[in-house]
Amino acid sequence: MSRVVVTLEVSLHGVGFLGRAMYNGNLMIDTESSLPALQKSVKKLVARFHKVNEDDISFIIRYDIPTLFKLFPVLTICAVASEAEMNQSLLRQYATYKKTPSEIQVGKIEHAIKQIGKRLSMIELYFDNPSVL
Numbered sequence: 001m002s003r004v005v006v007t008l009e010v011s012l013h014g015v016g017f018l019g020r021a022m023y024n025g026n027l028m029i030d031t032e033s034s035l036p037a038l039q040k041s042v043k044k045l046v047a048r049f050h051k052v053n054e055d056d057i058s059f060i061i062r063y064d065i066p067t068l069f070k071l072f073p074v075l076t077i078c079a080v081a082s083e084a085e086m087n088q089s090l091l092r093q094y095a096t097y098k099k100t101p102s103e104i105q106v107g108k109i110e111h112a113i114k115q116i117g118k119r120l121s122m123i124e125l126y127f128d129n130p131s132v133l
Contacts, residue, residue, distance in 0.1 A: 016031060016032055016033035016034060016037075016038070017031065017032055017033070017034070017035055017038045017067075018030075018031050019031070019032070019038045019039075019041075019042050021042045021045070021046060023046050023049075023050060024050060026049065026050075028042065028045045028046065028049065030042055030045060035061075035071075039059060042059075043057045065091075065094045065095050065101065065106070065109065066094075066095050066096060066097055068113075069095045075113060075116070077091050077092050077095060079116065080109060080112050080113060080116070083112035083113075083115055083116055084108045084109050084111070084112035085108075086105070086108060086109070086112075091109070094109075
């Protein structure tokens with residue numbers, strides 16, 4: 001199975017998503033108005049250019065920081081900054097393209113988000129029925 005790594009960024013012009021796919025050393029770029037449309041379009045590019053079956057193509061999707069916060073609004077800058085032990089103002093600047101994070105900062109942010117996700121995935125709720133007591 002062919003694997004394609006797609007980096008998605010929100011277009012500064014509001015046209016939607018910009019996708020970059022690197023496959024066998026070739027960079028392919030496309031834009032679409034939605035993530036599913038972009039995936040479909042990039043699949044067609046890879047299949048046509050590299051003569052592979054579209055059904056054999058899967059994606060690892062990597063987001064830039066502004067796109068991440070736009071697509072996952074449940075992730076707040078405050079919570080992620082706290083978990084990453086990072087200044088909220090600095091993370092907000094990364095999330096609005098005002099500053100560019102270093103590779104180390106991106107790693108800290110990604111680790112923080114995965115830690116939050118890990119804790120969330122372990123949550124179990126119970127129904128407290130007072131009439132049973």
